[in-house]
Amino acid sequence: MIIGYARVSTADQNLDAQITALTEAGAERIFADKISGAKRSRPELDRLLDQLRPDDVVLVTKYDRLARSLVDLLDIVAQIETVQAGFRSLAEDIDTTTPAGRLIFHVFASIAQFERERIRERTMEGLKAARAKGRVGGRPPALSADQKAEVLRLKSEGRAMKDIANLFKVSLATVKRV
Known part of the structure; x- marks a missing residue:
């Protein structure tokens, strides 16, 4: 059909x-x-x-x-x-549905695969160059080292993690990771 x-x-x-x-x-x-x-x-x-x-x-x-x-x-x-x-x-x-049509289609597919791999290579090269210049990708940390130490101190004093999260204006998951 x-x-x-x-x-x-x-x-x-x-x-x-x-x-x-x-x-x-x-x-x-x-x-x-x-x-x-x-x-x-x-x-x-x-x-x-x-x-x-x-x-x-x-x-x-x-x-x-x-x-x-x-x-x-x-x-x-x-x-x-x-x-x-x-x-x-x-x-x-x-x-x-024809051998010639499959050939043409697979030539297109090969070119697309090649281009995807080239894009990936260029992306990796760019990330490597950025790291060499001291740039680090990703999201900045929600809490500084001092804030993390304070979270640990408050937790050891028995404060609820939810209260600590509200105090630092971060998610509960962020406090749990600390």
């Missing part, structure tokens, strides 16, 4: 052109969302993925209707492939 998926970002946008294109391309059933592509959980997409069977084909007019980024697209297509279904995009001429 060819299953279409259409999406627009806002409720006031129109799905008609996508639905017409999907129908003309042979979609027997169409799921449609009116929700931002930035949201990973989309009700109709989730229903579509739950109902997929082997040999079904998910059809979209453009891949950006299915996913906001290539990484997101790869994740969704991987879900589609786990049930032995295929994916087709009309605009980009991607079709994972």
